[in-house]
Amino acid sequence: MNAIILSAILGVVLMFTGIFTTNKSTIRAVAVGGMLLLLLANIAELRGMQFFDINTRGMLVFSKLGLLFNTIAFGAMLLYFLLSARDVLEVGENGADYFALIFFILCGVSIVSSFNSLLLLFLGIEIISIPLYILTGSDKRNLKSNEAALKYFLMGAFSTGIMLMGIVLMYGARATFSIDPTLQITNAGRDVWYTSGLMLLFISMAFKVSAAPFHFWTPDVYDGAPTVFTSFMATIVKAAVFIAFVRLFEFSYSVSGYDWKLIVSVVIAATLLIGNITAIFQQSVKRMLAYSSIAQAGFMLFALFSSNSLSKEGIILYALGYSLATIGVFAVLIKMKDYTFEGFNGLARTQPVLAATTSIFLLSLAGIPLTIGFFAKYFMLASAVKTGSYLWLVILAIICAAISVYYYFRVIQAMYFKEGAGETVEVTGVFRWLLVLVAGLIILFGIFPNMILNYLYF
C-alpha cells in the first residue's frame, strides 16, 4: 500500500515541480529523491511496516512476491534515474511531466503486482498503458516517435477492449471479480464463459508483454520511442505485467478440462523463434534489442507455463536480471552517436569502461554463468523440467538461447575485435561508476542468487 499511495503523490509532486521551476538539476534531484523515498517505503512494507491502513476489501493482497518485485522494480528504477535522468530531460521541454508520468506508471506497477481483483488488474494495466502512450510520442518533432505512439495507442486500445470483454465473461461465470477461487461461485454450466474469458484476458496480457503472435507492435514502438523510454518500457513495465500474469494464472490453472500448458507452450515456442530469429537480421542495435526483448519475454512466459514454486523464484530473478542488464545496455546505447552495429566498432579502445560493462550486460542477457541472467534462465528451464513433460519446449528454448548468443556477441565483437572510432557523446565519470555498479550487481547476484531469493520467504 505504501508504494501505491506514495507513487501517486510523487507523480503529482513532480507535476507541480514542473510548474514552479524549469531548472533541470532541481527536477532531477526531486525525481531521484522521490524514487529513493519510494524504494525505502516499499522496503519498509516488505519488513512489515504499513504507513497507510486502507481496507480494500480483499481487492489488493500484498504478498511477498509482489512486494519483493516492487522493491526490485524500484531499485532498478533508481539506477535508471541515476543513469539516464539527464537523457529523460533531453527528450523535450516538459521534463518534469515525463517524471510525473513515470511515477504514475509505477503506481500502476505496484497495483498489478498486488491485485486480487480483476477490476484492479484492469485499472493497473490502464494506469501503466496510458502514460506509456504519451511517453512513446514525447519526441514530438520526430515522425517515427509520433507513428510509434499512434500505433501503440490503437493496438493498445484494442487489447484493452479484449481484456474488458474477458473480465466481463469471467465475472459472469463466477459472480465475482476476485481471482481467489474460495470467493468464487462455481457454476459448471458457465465454465465455458470462464475459460473463454480467461482466454481473452490471456490474449490481451500476451499483447502487453509482446508475446507472439501479438508482438507486431513491439519493434516499431521500441524503435520509434525515445531511447530512454524504450529502456523503461522494455524492462520494468514488461516485468510488472509478467508478475500480474503469474498472479492471474496461479489460481486459474486449476480450471478443469482445459490444457493451458498446450496453449502457453505454443505461444512460448512462437515467441522464442520469432524473437530470436528476427533479431539476427537487424542492423540497428536498438531494433535488435527490441526483438531480443520479445525473445526474453518467451523465456519469462515459462513462469506462466510451469506455475510452481521454482517459477516464482525464477520470475523474480528474471525481472531483476533482465531489468538491470537492459537498463545498462540502453544507458550506453543512448550515449552512442550511431545506433547500428558498426557504430559500436572499436568502442573498447575509446571507452574501455563502457565496453567492458556493456559486455557484462550482454553476457547476462545471453544467460552466461557468473551473471544473474544465467540463474534467471536456469530457474525458468528448471521449473519447466519439473513439470515432467514438454521436454521439446525446453530443448527449443536452449537452442534459441544459443541463437541469442550470436546477436548479443555481435555487439561484443564490434566493440572489441573490430577497428573503428566508436564515437560516443561525452560521458561523465559518475556515469561510468554507475555502470560499473550495475555490472557488479549483475555478477554478485549471478554468484549468490540466494541474496534475493531469501527475501521471498523470510
Added chain:
Amino acid sequence: MVPVLLILIPLLTGVALFAIRQEATAKSIALFSTLVSLAVMLAGISVWNDAAHLSFNQTWIGALNSRFHFELDGMSQLLCLLTTFAFPLIIYSTWNNSYVDGNRFFGLMLLSQAGLLGVFMAMDAMLFYFFWELALIPLYFLCSRWGGERRIQVTIKFFIYTFVGSLFMLIGLILLYFKSGGSFAWADYVKLTLSAREEMTIFILLVVAFAVKMPLFPFHTWQPDTYEQSPTAVTMILSAIMAKMGVFGLLRWLAPVVPVATYQWGDNFATLAVVGMLYASFVAIKQDDLKRLVAWSSIAHIGLMILALFAPSYSGIQGIMIQMFNHGINILGMWIVVNVIEQQFGTRKISELGGLAQKAPVLTILMLIVALANIAMPLTNAFIGEFMMFNGIWGSTATKFGMIYAVAGIITIILSAVYTLRMVQNVFYGPTNERTANATDIRLNVQIALAILVVGIVLIGIYPKPILSMTSELSQQILDRMNLK
C-alpha cells in the same frame, strides 16, 4: 584447502593483471602465479595428501541445495596436475611472443586456468556447469582478440557449438536434479537407479556437451579452424587441457551416472569414434599447415580415448586416465615446436620448410622424441596408454565388436606414423631453402621447456605406476557401476 587455493590463486592474479599495464611485468607475474599453483598442487599430492586438505565443502545456493564442493580424487589430481604443469610451460615456452595488451592476454589465460581447475575438482553438478562455462569465456576472448585473420567468424562458431552443448548438458543436469530428489551432488548421482528411458534421455543430453568439447566426429567441425586461428599459446590450452574436459566429463558425469545407457549406446558411439579416428587421420595426411595437422591428429588421438570408454574394461579405463595426461604433454610439445617454427620463419606451411636438422639440431632431437611419442613408440608414455587402451578394447566384455574396433584403431596408429613422420621428414630433413637457410637453433627457454616434456615422456614411458595407482580406485569404481569387469 588445496582446491580453494588452486582456484583462488589464478582467479585473483588473473583479475589483478588487468590493472598492470606493462606486458613484461604481467608476464612474469603470470608465470610466477602458475608456478605457485604447481607448487600447491605438488604439495597437495605429496605432503597434504589427506581428505581434510584435498576437499572443500560449503553451502552455496541454499534454495537449490547446491554446494561449493570440490574434491581432489585420483582423476582430479591427475588432471589438475596436468593443468598446473602445462600452464607455466605454456607461458615459459612462448615467452618471446609478444601481444598487444599483453596484461589482458595473461589475465584471461589465468582466468581460464581457474575455470579448468574448477571443472576438474567440482563434485557438485551446478558448480561443475559454472566452471565449465567460466573456462570457456576467457578462451573465447583470447581467440577472438589475439587470433588469426578469420578469428571472429571461427571463434563465434566455436563458442556457439560449445554453448549449445553445455545447455543440453544443463538440461540433463536439471533432470538428474529432480530425479535424485533435489540434489546436485555427484555422490548422490552415482547411487541413482533410473528407468532405461530416463537414463537414455539424460545420456543424450549430457553426451552432446562432452562430444563437442573433445571433439567427437561429427561434432568436430569447429576444432581445426579454432586451433588454427587461435594464438598458439591458446591452442595449447585448448588441445592439451580443454579437450580433456570432454573426456573427463565422460568419465565422471556420464559413465558412472547413467551406466546402463552408456552400455546400450556404447556401440554407436564407439563406431562414431572409430569413423572419426580414421577420417581425422586421413585428413591429417593431406594437411600442409602444421597447426591443422596437429589439430586433426588430436581428433584422432582423442577418438581412441572415446573408443576405450565405450568399449570399457579395467585396462581400457586405466589407459584413458594415463593417456589423458600423456596426450596433454605430448601435444604441448608439438605445439611448442610449431610455435618456434612459426615465430622464426613466419610460416606454418610444411611445403615452405625443410632441412631444419642441419641448422637446429637440438630442436630436431627433442622434436623427434615428441613425434615418436605422438605415434606411441615403445619407451614413450603414449605407448603405455595406447597399449592399455587397445588391450582393453579388444578384451571388453561390453561389446561384441572389440576386435574390430581394436584393429581399426591400430590402423590409425599406422596412419599417425605416416603423417607425423612425413611432417618430420619434410620440415627437418631434406635440403634447406632460402627461408630456412639462415635458421638458428632454439632459445634456452624453449630448450628447457621441451627438455622437461621429453623427460616426462620417457619417465612415464618407463615407469607409469605412480599415475596408474593414482586412478586405479576410480577406474574400478566406474566399472563396478557399469557392472563390468
